[in-house]
Amino acid sequence: MLHQLGKIFSDFSLFFFLVIIVVAGQLSNPLFLSPATIYTIIRGTACLGFLALGEVLVIISRGIDLSVGQIACLSSVIVVYFMIMFQSPLIAIVLTLLMGLGFGVLSGTLVNIGIPPFLATLGTMWIAQGLAEYLGVKPTPVPSHFSSFNIISFETPPVTAIILILISVISLEILATKVPIGRYIYYVGGNEYGTYISGVDVKLIKYIIYSFSGFSASIGGILLTSWTTSGYKWVALGQEFTAIAASVIGGASLAGGEGRVFKTIIAMVLLITISSLYTFLGLPPTLFFLTEGFLILGAALFQIKFRRG
Amino acid sequence: MIVAQNISKSFFGVYALKNFSLELKDGQVCCLLGENGSGKSTFVKVLSGIFPDYKGEIYINGKLVRLSSPKVARDYGIAAVHQTLDLVPQASIMENIFLGSERKKHKIFIDRQEVKRITKELLSYFNLELDPEKPVAELTTWQKVIVAMAKAISKGCHTLLIDEATTPLSIVEKRLLLSLIRELKEKNYSILFVTHYPEEVFEIGDEVVVLRDGEKVMHAKVSETDLQMIVKAIAGKKADRKYYRQKVEVGKELLILKNVSINHIIKDINLEIREGEIVYIVGLPDSGKEQLARAIFGLIPIRSGEMYLNGYKYNPKNTNDAVKHGVGFVPGDREAEGIFPIRPILENSYISRINSLTTRNLYINLNKNITEFASMARIIKLVYKSPSEEVRFLSGGNKQKVVLMRSLLTKCKLIVCEQPTAGIDVGSKVEIYSIFNEFTENGGAVLAVTGEAGDATSIADRILIMKEGKIFKEFVGPTDPEQVIRNLIGLG
Numbered sequence: 071m072l073h074q075l076g077k078i079f080s081d082f083s084l085f086f087f088l089v090i091i092v093v094a095g096q097l098s099n100p101l102f103l104s105p106a107t108i109y110t111i112i113r114g115t116a117c118l119g120f121l122a123l124g125e126v127l128v129i130i131s132r133g134i135d136l137s138v139g140q141i142a143c144l145s146s147v148i149v150v151y152f153m154i155m156f157q158s159p160l161i162a163i164v165l166t167l168l169m170g171l172g173f174g175v176l177s178g179t180l181v182n183i184g185i186p187p188f189l190a191t192l193g194t195m196w197i198a199q200g201l202a203e204y205l206g207v208k209p210t211p212v213p214s215h216f217s218s219f220n221i222i223s224f225e226t227p228p229v230t231a232i233i234l235i236l237i238s239v240i241s242l243e244i245l246a247t248k249v250p251i252g253r254y255i256y257y258v259g260g261n262e263y264g265t266y267i268s269g270v271d272v273k274l275i276k277y278i279i280y281s282f283s284g285f286s287a288s289i290g291g292i293l294l295t296s297w298t299t300s301g302y303k304w305v306a307l308g309q310e311f312t313a314i315a316a317s318v319i320g321g322a323s324l325a326g327g328e329g330r331v332f333k334t335i336i337a338m339v340l341l342i343t344i345s346s347l348y349t350f351l352g353l354p355p356t357l358f359f360l361t362e363g364f365l366i367l368g369a370a371l372f373q374i375k376f377r378r379g
Numbered sequence: 380m381i382v383a384q385n386i387s388k389s390f391f392g393v394y395a396l397k398n399f400s401l402e403l404k405d406g407q408v409c410c411l412l413g414e415n416g417s418g419k420s421t422f423v424k425v426l427s428g429i430f431p432d433y434k435g436e437i438y439i440n441g442k443l444v445r446l447s448s449p450k451v452a453r454d455y456g457i458a459a460v461h462q463t464l465d466l467v468p469q470a471s472i473m474e475n476i477f478l479g480s481e482r483k484k485h486k487i488f489i490d491r492q493e494v495k496r497i498t499k500e501l502l503s504y505f506n507l508e509l510d511p512e513k514p515v516a517e518l519t520t521w522q523k524v525i526v527a528m529a530k531a532i533s534k535g536c537h538t539l540l541i542d543e544a545t546t547p548l549s550i551v552e553k554r555l556l557l558s559l560i561r562e563l564k565e566k567n568y569s570i571l572f573v574t575h576y577p578e579e580v581f582e583i584g585d586e587v588v589v590l591r592d593g594e595k596v597m598h599a600k601v602s603e604t605d606l607q608m609i610v611k612a613i614a615g616k617k618a619d620r621k622y623y624r625q626k627v628e629v630g631k632e633l634l635i636l637k638n639v640s641i642n643h644i645i646k647d648i649n650l651e652i653r654e655g656e657i658v659y660i661v662g663l664p665d666s667g668k669e670q671l672a673r674a675i676f677g678l679i680p681i682r683s684g685e686m687y688l689n690g691y692k693y694n695p696k697n698t699n700d701a702v703k704h705g706v707g708f709v710p711g712d713r714e715a716e717g718i719f720p721i722r723p724i725l726e727n728s729y730i731s732r733i734n735s736l737t738t739r740n741l742y743i744n745l746n747k748n749i750t751e752f753a754s755m756a757r758i759i760k761l762v763y764k765s766p767s768e769e770v771r772f773l774s775g776g777n778k779q780k781v782v783l784m785r786s787l788l789t790k791c792k793l794i795v796c797e798q799p800t801a802g803i804d805v806g807s808k809v810e811i812y813s814i815f816n817e818f819t820e821n822g823g824a825v826l827a828v829t830g831e832a833g834d835a836t837s838i839a840d841r842i843l844i845m846k847e848g849k850i851f852k853e854f855v856g857p858t859d860p861e862q863v864i865r866n867l868i869g870l871g
Contacts, residue, residue: 250489253474253481253489256467257470260468260469261465263465265465266449267461268453268530269448269449270450271450327467328469
């Protein structure tokens with residue numbers, strides 16, 4: 071009985087929390103749920119969501135990717151850098167995405183050599199950070215003649231942001247639940263050796279997971295640039311932990327084999343809503359960290375309590 | 380048809396399988412028997428592509444192949460049925476069955492309806508009414524075995540390697556599994572059936588092969604052999620048997636177990652070990668012998684009953700408590716649980732009382748007890764270059780001595796030992812026996828648990844046979860291993 075209640079609760083707990091936060095926000099200040107706030111939450115979710123999308127897949131496979139935040143930072147710096155160099159946003163975006171993919175391939179290679187994911191991605195994280203700090207000493211605004219690049223920032227309502235994140239979440243959710251390659255991520259996390267002796271190319275799966283994570287993080291970086299209208303080396307500083315937090319609050323287990331893409335995004339919405347609420351109410355940022363800490367510990371305790379089997 | 384020729388595989392310099400040859404014919408069941416550590420599982424793993432570094436040749440339908448990965452083995456139609464090894468606990472039955480060979484629709488998506496339908500069919504073929512979407516973690520052992528079988532068959536494999544699948548099953552389930560295998564045989568599957576129980580050979584087998592210490596000691600048609608011959612082959616030649624136990628004065632009671640229960644299977648265990656005794660508990664996998672040993676060392680809690688040590692009530696809260704009470708432990712999986720591979724030998728042997736290595740109770744000084752270490756190493760005939768050598772470079776036998784030394788150096792009274800001689804060479808085995816002799820001469824006692832009858836009959840004062848959580852037979856003094864094996868497999 072308790073078990074079933076727990077399961078139902080765990081499936082809907084995030085919506086439940088989200089509703090509580092929104093209602094509480096609305097009660098404390100009726101101006102909270104304005105279009106402006108909602109658009110901010112959407113934009114934030116779209117940008118940071120792409121960091122979490124890669125992260126959650128890595129975590130399901132029983133790994134961790136610490137590099138997503140710094141890959142996003144580096145992407146922000148070089149997308150503007152290339153835009154100025156080649157005078158073409160398209161070329162800049164393509165090159166930036168390739169860079170993100172390259173970092174992901176590097177992480178995947180290191181992990182497949184046998185370096186623990188924590189260390190491998192700590193290494194790639196610092197390499198990305200080093201390059202970002204070197205190339206982007208000062209924030210560089212997106213050139214005014216390419217102002218259409220800043221679509222995330224100026225578009226109201228933010229249709230592009232919504233479309234991008236929705237399509238990505240839906241297609242990844244389908245991939246992870248209905249397509250063999252997506253299911254393999256769960257199997258690798260649940261029993262890597264068993265998956266291997268079932269005849270699956272486990273290394274290939276890991277390559278794909280980490281490459282995607284790097285690629286997805288660079289999309290996040292580009293979107294953040296479009297939102298903040300400048301290339302900035304600290305635009306996603308520390309956001310790898312937000313991505314990890316969203317994955318875990320969304321039900322992913324660091325022990326592998328569990329987690330859902332769509333729940334991760336809902337958890338991201340939750341985190342960003344709380345953050346906007348605190349900003350809106352003029353509460354100090356420290357309070358947000360406290361809340362985040364309790365949320366992630368609560369989610370972890372919850373997993374231990376109601377883990378099935 | 381599969382022909383394996385001169386297959387060898389070694390671990391850390393010790394052969395697990397040596398020049399082993401075997402043929403698997405279509406529509407036949409070949410039974411592979413032997414004691415724990417005789418190389419049965421190693422051969423299964425070679426055939427399923429898990430040990431790609433084997434020596435020797437494997438021909439499939441006359442063609443020389445290299446089984447370099449599980450995928451390659453599967454592509455050649457070979458599938459192993461491990462009990463739970465290759466199942467993903469969080470995934471559903473149908474996902475597990477189709478793991479690695481997903482059915483797709485529109486060439487992209489997993490065809491859930493189709494997969495569910497086939498899984499239902501497979502399960503009902505095996506007389507199992509289960510929801511295909513149920514996670515494997517929620518299944519019973521029998522159901523997991525069936526899922527593993529269904530998985531092998533669904534992949535279109537014609538050669539099934541069934542590795543000790545009957546051991547954890549109940550009698551009824553065993554019957555079911557054997558009749559299933561008969562059906563598969565009639566459908567022209569080729570089956571390698573690995574088991575501990577020779578009587579199963581006569582129910583399903585066409586040929587029987589017995590392994591001993593990695594070498595083939597018997598190969599016969601089932602129709603031309605009998606139980607007696609198989610048991611003899613498993614136990615080994617009479618000439619090779621020796622009783623190494625020296626006469627030791629037995630003292631007062633050291634450990635007493637009164638009605639100890641650990642779970643619903645292992646219950647009401649009564650046991651008494653005296654100073655100077657070597658007692659072996661022999662049982663097949665899943666007999667509960669390891670849990671019993673681990674409970675005595677405080678690794679798992681006991682549910683009810685009482686233990687006494689030296690006449691005082693003994694209920695170890697944890698392993699540290701057990702060591703403080705003078706109990707030592709030698710785990711069965713030496714590589715995973717016994718040694719710290721990249722730490723020095725000396726440090727490895729002092730882990731149970733690392734405080735004795737410290738200067739002013741603070742800094743570890745690896746030179747502090749070097750004399751004590753050297754004299755102990757001399758007594759146990761440890762072969763090593765220097766105390767600071769990393770343990771991973773030692774042979775299996777010397778690693779085992781280091782693990783034993785860890786207990787000896789705590790000056791413990793009782794050593795609880797799992798598989799004391801598993802995976803070590805014959806010379807080291809004899810040396811381990813002399814360590815036991817010497818240890819008990821000084822008033823200590825050894826409680827060993829093992830699956831190898833030959834190990835117990837070489838050194839034990841008393842042999843207890845354990846089965847399904849109960850001790851049901853005791854042998855005192857020199858014992859014929861054949862007798863022990865007969866009791867183990869229920870022919871006693």
